[in-house]
Amino acid sequence: MQNKEFNVDTLVVHGNKSYEEKTGAISFPIYQSATFRHPNFNESTGYDYSRQQNPTREEVECVVANLEKGIRGFGFSSGMAAITTVLTLFRPKDHIVVSEDLYGGTYRIFEEVFKNYGLEFTYVDTSNIDSVKEVIQENTVAIYIETPSNPMMRVTDIREISNIAQEINALLIVDNTFLTPYYQRPLQLGGDIVVHSGTKYLGGHNDTLAGFLVVKDEKLAAQIELLQMTSGAVLSPFDSWLIIRGIKTLGVRLEKQQENALQIAKWLEKHENIEKVYYIGLENHIGYEVNLKQSSGFGGMISFTVKDPSMVESILRNIKLIMYAESLGGVETLITYPLKQTHAAIPEEIRNKLGVNDRLIRLSVGVENVSDLIEDLEQALSV
CATH class of the missing domain: 3.40.640.10 (Type I PLP-dependent aspartate aminotransferase-like (Major domain))
Structure with a gap:
């Protein structure tokens, strides 16, 4: 071929x-x-x-x-x-x-x-x-x-x-x-x-x-x-x-993950307990225009900070559909706490400089029904 x-x-x-x-x-x-x-x-x-x-x-x-x-x-x-x-x-x-x-x-x-x-x-x-x-x-x-x-x-x-x-x-x-x-x-x-x-x-x-x-x-x-x-x-x-x-199935997965991620990112932006959302598909993202020049999509990765660090443990304990696990990119939606998981090897002063702090959560959005994912995040953020 x-x-x-x-x-x-x-x-x-x-x-x-x-x-x-x-x-x-x-x-x-x-x-x-x-x-x-x-x-x-x-x-x-x-x-x-x-x-x-x-x-x-x-x-x-x-x-x-x-x-x-x-x-x-x-x-x-x-x-x-x-x-x-x-x-x-x-x-x-x-x-x-x-x-x-x-x-x-x-x-x-x-x-x-x-x-x-x-x-x-x-x-x-x-x-x-x-x-x-x-x-x-x-x-x-x-x-x-x-x-x-x-x-x-x-x-x-x-x-x-x-x-x-x-x-x-x-x-x-x-x-x-x-x-x-x-x-x-x-x-x-x-x-x-x-x-x-x-x-x-x-x-x-x-x-x-x-x-x-x-x-x-x-x-x-x-x-x-x-x-x-x-x-x-x-x-x-x-x-x-x-x-x-x-x-x-890379194409159909990524298209669905991106579609879900954009809806979730916009929803998170409006939530009263969320301080900031990092998703390159949001027009207010600082790298949005550069990404448009060099890629054809935004992907399925979101990071966000909560206003109160005590909420992190509550969210990770109370999610039901979304899974608390390392890694990313799979069909299942995974939630990760970089401070303790993926970025634990990075010194604290560097993490703080970057914003990888005790309020940051990373979300790898999967292909599930987006309404179910938002409902799960809503109940976890409301406990």
């Missing part, structure tokens, strides 16, 4: 090959094999050992690469395994500029692991272009951004950051987990590497861990291919199949 000729809502359904060529199987097979027989001496089927490559993983890697308009995709055992692989591209004393508002696990691996290997990190509000320019150093080799960011939903102008990166010959790495290639394709905006926690929207059902990298440069692809095969944190055949299956 010539994937790049089709629209994204068709691509997500048909994947890379659309069907398995030998048998015509519509559901791509799970090649649950660690090793593969050689036809003869010095001959190979193209598959030798699943750490190096497996047909099922190859299929999902091609699917994600096609969606992101990249030349190569790489599947990993988790989003953090993908990020780890990116960081092993660099050397001691290399400097990386990072979005200051980002997932706590990413901050943890930067600060508690890779600083020990000599990498240097500067955290800045990447939605402020001047702030990024001010922290560039002679040894800056990369800029790492989340847009929208987690959990404060800041929007960074990918094209503008790409211009900065190109001027200093640095890589631009973009975590595209929140919007996915269905709504945003950073490689077409100047990014060099796209990062995904495939666990989230790509899988979409809270049933597997996965991570992906996508690149647009052959040299970079060769580097990552070596690192992936050598380190071995690869996506298993069965998990690859789960992601393939999940992506087939």
Whole structure:
């Protein structure tokens, strides 16, 4: 199938090959094999050992690469395994500029692991272009951004950051987990590497861990291919199949999640107990116009602050339909307390600066009936 000729809502359904060529199987097979027989001496089927490559993983890697308009995709055992692989591209004393508002696990691996290997990190509000320019150093080799960011939903102008990166010959790495290639394709905006926690929207059902990298440069692809095969944190055949299956409904899920999220965000804005709502689909969001320039949607992630911190525990105890759980992007609506969960690894002074305080709640909106979700939030906020 010539994937790049089709629209994204068709691509997500048909994947890379659309069907398995030998048998015509519509559901791509799970090649649950660690090793593969050689036809003869010095001959190979193209598959030798699943750490190096497996047909099922190859299929999902091609699917994600096609969606992101990249030349190569790489599947990993988790989003953090993908990020780890990116960081092993660099050397001691290399400097990386990072979005200051980002997932706590990413901050943890930067600060508690890779600083020990000599990498240097500067955290800045990447939605402020001047702030990024001010922290560039002679040894800056990369800029790492989340847009929208987690959990404060800041929007960074990918094209503008790409211009900065190109001027200093640095890589631009973009975590595209929140919007996915269905709504945003950073490689077409100047990014060099796209990062995904495939666990989230790509899988979409809270049933597997996965991570992906996508690149647009052959040299970079060769580097990552070596690192992936050598380190071995690869996506298993069965998990690859789960992601393939999940992506087939990515479009319909995201459209419904976005529709629900916009209604919930507008409802939260009017609630007497809510102080502020962070959703990039609201016209009063500071990043609304930038997001319109570089994406085709807003996604299903909302953060909001309550007026009284004592309400947080009450809400988390009293929700009935919405589930108090980590992660995001699944069909079920999940509610998270970043201070104690996703961002606990970030020092208190940094959290306070960003607004990740004891009144902030994050909502990953699912595909349920929106009236039921609002009713659940209403009763929890009223206890």
